[in-house]
Amino acid sequence: MAAALLEMQGIVKRFGPVTALDGVSMTVHDGEIHAICGENGAGKSTLMKVLSGVYPAGSYEGTITYDGSSVEFRDLKDSEARGIVIIHQELALSPHLSIAENIFLGNERSHRGVVDWGATHAGATELLRRVGLREKSGTRVMDIGVGKQQLVEIAKALSKDVRLLILDEPTAALNDEDSAHLLGLMRTLKEEGVTQIIISHKLNEIMAIADSVTVIRDGAVVETVSSADPDVSEESIIRAMVGRSIDQRFPHRDPEIGEELFRIEDWTVHHPSDPGRVIVDGASLDVREGEVVGIAGLMGAGRTELAMSVFGRQYGSSITGRALKRGQEIHPTTVQRAIAAGLAYVSEDRKRFGLNLIAEIRHNVTAAALHKVSKRGVVDAGHETKVAQAYREQMRIRSATVQAPVGQLSGGNQQKVALSKWMFSDPDVLILDEPTRGIDVGAKYEIYTIINQLASQGRGVIVISSELPELLGLCDRIFTLCEGRITGVQDRGTATQESLMRLMTQERTTT
Template sequence: MSEIILEMKSITKTFPGVKALDNVNLQVVRGEIHALVGENGAGKSTLMKVLSGVYPHGTYSGDIIFNGDLCEFKDIRDSEHLGIVIIHQELALIPTLSIAENIFLGNEQGKNGVVDWNQTKLKTIELLKKVGLNESPDTLIGTIGVGKQQLVEIAKALSKEVKLLILDEPTAALNEADSDNLLKLINGLRSHGITSIMISHKLNEIKKISDSITIIRDGATIETLDTIKDKITEDRIIKGMVGRDLVHRYPQREPKIGDTIFEVKNWNVYHPSISDRKVSDDININIHKGEVVGIAGLMGAGRTELAMSIFGKSYGKKITGQVYINGKEVHLDNVNKAIESGLAYVTEDRKEYGLVLIDHIKGNTTLANLKKISKAGIINENEEILVAEDLRKRLNIKCSGILQKTGNLSGGNQQKVILAKWIFAEPEVLILDEPTRGIDVGAKYEIYTIINKLAAEDKGVMVISSELAELLGICDRIYVMNDGKILGEMSAKEASQEKIMKMILKQDLEEEAKL
């Protein structure tokens, strides 16, 4: 019989007015990769915060038994002392410190308060080899990509002699290549005697890597599936998560495509700090009324840089080219002018740039168009309440009310608040950058439905996504981008993941041949 390394019994956790966890039970076998899935707000992250001591003993009811011992963690240091380490979705690394400094921050190597830098760097090199990262210990975290930063976080966990590694959405911000590498590493950690619990909304990855899958819905344990004994499909997992069959992942629609509404011509952008590096190279794209257009590409292709440079020149230097909305050239010299011209941009980083997390839903909803509910610079609060309540209902934002703090919402509902904000701004064109990153299949479907409604209202919609299946499922036409260039375009009907990747790889090979 398999040995149980972790058992969580009857865990109940309540926040003011909300029962986040209701009698949750979880068993994890030593050496396995155990997936934890559920819709946004189901309680997955809360359960792991209970386990890791972020929510200390006494703030919840129930028992945690680890390696046969009853545990009452006062804080995260207590759990780490026993070898339970959590890597959160928002990485806890300091950009201005080196890899070595980040790995041993709070666990400095030395004696009598003096850091032994030789020992620190030697141990860092050893840890980086284990995670397959070929970087100098002195490299600043801020200079490496998100994929490599994830590897640094795992190296940091290994430095703490981890026995149970908790990964919260580890591949959410990664492209497919980086995701595959990370999954291989997680799988390889078994040989080091490490057990893993992985939270993810990417069901194809969960199905591929996990031994067991526990499904949580509305704060309660629904079931645990054995992926080794049973043939588990993504549809089977989704049924457990949402409580029903989701027949179509992408809502059906009949596109009615009209005249060109948005056009970018000869668009060139240079890096803000590396003056000779071009990040957008002679870009030409267009969108028609009622059309959903995708931008496909690997991480680093320049998709976000393109979107931000168009949206009020909020990224880049030496920007040249023309932008047309409804056939008229517009000069989007700042964000206000972009909004006034009918352009909206839903950022890929909703927490950093998309929302004011300490403000309520009402305040976030009207933020991009305060003029509409103001007179002489004074906001009409009654009108603001009506607007926010109307959009809450239309977008099905699940909350206690429009005065709930946005930072307390699940990821999917935060994304709906951002969409509400931009819908209220009454744009002609919406640029959606990774609109479903880090949200579950049920919430994704609702976001896709909102996109379809916007297109049906003759808006032009651009979707940037690292998930090729998503672009193929919701777009009418797809541009393929790599290294700051548009490589080509194809209709969604003729496109496939293989065709898109071949186009990207062909350019990479051509560039290598020139060197």
């Protein structure tokens, strides 16, 4: 076995009375890919922030030994100077700057205080070649997709002579193709001698890429195992993560499906700034009372655009088609009208569009239906608190009080707050866009249970997901989208990943 590159011993990190890390010890060997797994809030990201200097020496207890010597990092620059680079789940790129400018931001190629643009673009081009990104270095970051942005972040890390690369949920927002490319790049970097730590909830990727796995639960290390051990599997890692066995990834449901509740017919949406470009092309779909309907499609197929255009026309231009609820045409042309018509939409980007991160839990829970906790236009704070407390208990939101800012919660608990917000508006139809993105397996099970409960109440639930196993485990029917067109619909009993993928890559509508 290779020598230890990193040893963290007895790391304790507290935030006031809360102990986030309780004596964590971990060893990472030179040249390996080391995975860290755990439920949301287990302490994974906190541990990496201690390592990288985001939480500086003196703010935690314990010791860090790196490359044979004891280290105490005061900030990110300290750790980067030693070749430790962290790429956070929320990418830290400037969208209006070029790829080259982003790669060397804060690490400029200059001569006597003047940026050397020739060296900047030449260096960026070489780094883009190294990560397999075929984009011109002058392209603005805002003009490339999330998968390519992730590669720009890695190119930026490589420009700093990285020796230990930390990737926090690197594939959470990527489609299967981009994820596969990124994992291939990680293997290449390993061959080049770059040691890597990956935090991920996607256990199939962990099993495919990692040499060893450390599981953290409630701020403490449960175990560190070798992925080559025949006794190590996704199920064994899940048991270590949640402290129990999850025999079924999806809770059992006996659907009681009623009459048609909501339908869209011949729904067409054009690009908001390029009216000649059709994003959703004559889509028709329906959901019945008590039914969970899925929408599957590759990235760029138009899934989110379809949902946002239906819910208050938040996306698109020249929108045509009909929306019907219980057979009667409705006109959800604004968010307010959509809510009044009994529709709700939980965005895939909860941090930007779903929640107010600096506001308290109680304010977020009631935000979509303030009239229900108001008297003569004034919010009744006591009533609002009671409502939020009821949802905190019902949804098992892990927070000591509903006065806590939502930004302090883990991703899974933030998603529960977002769901609570729309449940409080008492909708008949809920559109859930990537409801479990970036959430661990334990929290996913809880979200699935909530979806089943909503359906059992007679509501119609539409789930958009990039994970085909999730749609197959949850949905009664699954519609497929390709290039903005509905290409088919399959029942739970007949759908498979292969049949859905065929329809997701099919250009013409089928019946």
